Amino acid sequence: MSTSQIAFLKGHGTENDFVIVPDPDNAIDLPASTVARLCDRRAGVGGDGVLHVVRSAAHPEARAMAGEAEWFMDYRNADGSIAEMCGNGVRVFARYLQRAGLVEEGDLAVATRGGVKKVHLAKAESVNGATVGDITVSMGRAQFPREGVTVTVDGHSWPARNVNMGNPHAVAFVEDLDHAGDLFREPPYSPASVYPDGVNVEFVVDRGERHVAMRVHERGSGETRSCGTGACAVAVAAARRDGLDPSVTGAPVAYTVDLPGGRLVITEHPDGEIEMTGPAVIVAEGHIDPALLAQRSPLS
Secondary structure: OOOOOEEEEEEEEOOEEEEEEEOOOOOOOOOHHHHHHHHOOOOOOOOOEEEEEEEHHHOOOOHHHOOOOOEEEEEEEOOOOEOOOOHHHHHHHHHHHHHOOOOOOEEEEEEEOOEEEEEEEOOOEEEOOEEEOOEEEEEEEOEOOOOOEEEEEOOEEEEEEEEEOOOEEEEEEOOOHHHHOOOOOOOOEEOHHHOOOOOEEEEEEEEEOOEEEEEEEEOOOEEOOOOHHHHHHHHHHHHHHOOOOHHHHOOOEEEEEEEOOEEEEEEEOOOOEEEEEEOOEEEEEEEEOHHHHHOOOOOO
């Protein structure tokens, strides 16, 4: 790790919050222990994950996408594990690029481990010094693996729909969001073999026509205030439950998804492409001394 101070920013999308580490040349080493320390809400900056901002051409996992997308979102979960994608993270990533003067409003492409994502930044305005305005991300197409699971919390069980948005999700429709329990740990599910690398688990209730609310346990992070890919998984699972398939009807289907941290609108188009629209805000920036990240907890 560099011995110089590390620049960082803090941002959130519907209160799914991230530590942003600008590193165009991929010069900063970010082992899992460093990421976990950055995300520690008492000993670090605090966040649900880290958005490592790297030029695609400078990162071995993204060089093949450099012709399509200049910037690569090297996303890490709060425990330091690597994740394929993060929908709220993409919006915050795009907001950072705009704030840094690296992109303007309009369309851009962002490389992720889940592929190149198309992003549209609506015309932004400044409110109390913060840049606001919705950002829409093309999240790709949902896949529906045949294997389902049963999720169990406090002796209650529900069937969960298996949805893959570039990362795995298990979507369970329940009567009350309190049925999800504390969500500190991954809710038990069976058969465990369906998700050998773990899964994001969403608990969902209805709020009205094409309007749902959810809580989520994010793999590697615990319960978060919002999950973009999870909201997409929930919307398409709800649409299929409701007998709505845009590829059959030929018309887009939009669901409003309420999360603890805010509201997202998820639209599925007849070609299967899913768009997520919502806010993204940068709230702080500064520098952190790498020596602080190297310190070990007395209990570790």
